[in-house]
Amino acid sequence: xxxxxxxxxxxxxxxxxxxxxxxxxxxxxxxxxxxxxxxxxxxxxxxxxxxxxxxxxxxxxxxxxxxxxxxxxxxxxxxxxxxxxxxxxxxxxxxxxxxxxxxxxxxxxxxxxxxxxxxxxxxxxxxxxxxxxxxxxxxxxxxxxxxxxxxxxxxxxxxxxxxxxxxxxxxxxxxxxxxxxxxxxxxxxxxxxxxxxxxxxxxxxxxxxxxxxxxxxxxxxxxxxxxxxxxxxxxxxxxxxxxxxxxxxx
Numbered sequence: 102x103x104x105x106x107x108x109x110x111x112x113x114x115x116x117x118x119x120x121x122x123x124x125x126x127x128x129x130x131x132x133x134x135x136x137x138x139x140x141x142x143x144x145x146x147x148x149x150x151x152x153x154x155x156x157x158x159x160x161x162x163x164x165x166x167x168x169x170x171x172x173x174x175x176x177x178x179x180x181x182x183x184x185x186x187x188x189x190x191x192x193x194x195x196x197x198x199x200x201x202x203x204x205x206x207x208x209x210x211x212x213x214x215x216x217x218x219x220x221x222x223x224x225x226x227x228x229x230x231x232x233x234x235x236x237x238x239x240x241x242x243x244x245x246x247x248x249x250x251x252x253x254x255x256x257x258x259x260x261x262x263x264x265x266x267x268x269x270x271x272x273x274x275x276x277x278x279x280x281x282x283x284x285x286x287x288x289x290x291x292x293x294x295x296x297x298x299x300x301x302x303x304x305x306x307x308x309x310x311x312x313x314x315x316x317x318x319x320x321x322x323x324x325x326x327x328x329x330x331x332x333x334x335x336x337x338x339x340x341x342x343x344x345x346x347x348x349x350x351x
Contacts, residue, residue: 200250202226202242205257214255218277222252222311227259229271234289234297238272241302248318252311276309284309 127134205213214223226242229235239256246254259266259273274286284305289297292305303319306312312319 197250199253200247202239202246202254202256205255207257207261210257210262214275214277215280217253218280221278222309223277224252224254224311225275225277226254226256227262227266227271227273227275228256229259229268232268232271234295235272237295237297238274238289241297241299244299245302245306249306249312252306276305276311278309 203213214225217223224242226235226238228239242254242256245252259268259271270287272288274284275282276284286292286305289295292301303312307314307319
């Protein structure tokens with residue numbers, strides 16, 4: 102018997118080396134599996150992200166945009182998104198049941214506001230005809246109700262709602278959800294005061310997720326606001342030019 106057969110010679114092994122010997126040792130569980138390359142993981146993650154982006158490339162397309170892609174996309178794939186968008190549109194249109202500000206009485210309050218907020222938002226304006234801010238808010242509510250016909254806007258004279266309600270607290274806005282007040286605004290102080298506008302109230306709708314921040318109706322409003330500002334700027338410029346002409350002839 103050869104005594105040298107029982108002698109074990111320690112061999113240093115770098116488990117991170119990519120060698121055939123290390124592969125044999127890994128297959129027998131002698132050394133751990135080599136950790137994946139960070140670069141490879143990053144490349145795989147990037148490939149997966151690109152794949153998902155390609156698969157979801159039609160996710161945010163409207164029906165008219167999908168129609169324009171008929172010569173570029175697979176018909177079955179395109180029809181899937183068309184049907185999906187049509188179903189979404191039908192569901193959305195079914196919610197467009199308001200479109201105006203509803204005046205209510207005290208006896209209707211529980212039914213029209215508290216109970217009706219169980220499955221939706223209800224936004225109440227406690228109003229006063231003698232309040233400048235309240236008249237301003239009434240105008241804005243009318244615009245909001247038309248643009249966001251899926252949201253219920255309600256108006257009640259403050260003193261008919263609460264006896265001796267302070268005039269100084271009008272207008273008061275109450276936002277109801279699940280039969281509870283989730284937010285109240287006493288006057289328009291937090292919303293721009295006398296300069297409160299449609300955009301300020303839209304921001305409230307976004308903040309409380311009453312309207313999605315990516316809702317295209319918001320973009321339309323922004324474009325209209327821009328056109329209005331542009332028109333006002335043009336009118337001011339014309340008036341200023343006229344004033345300059347008057348000065349010239351003085």
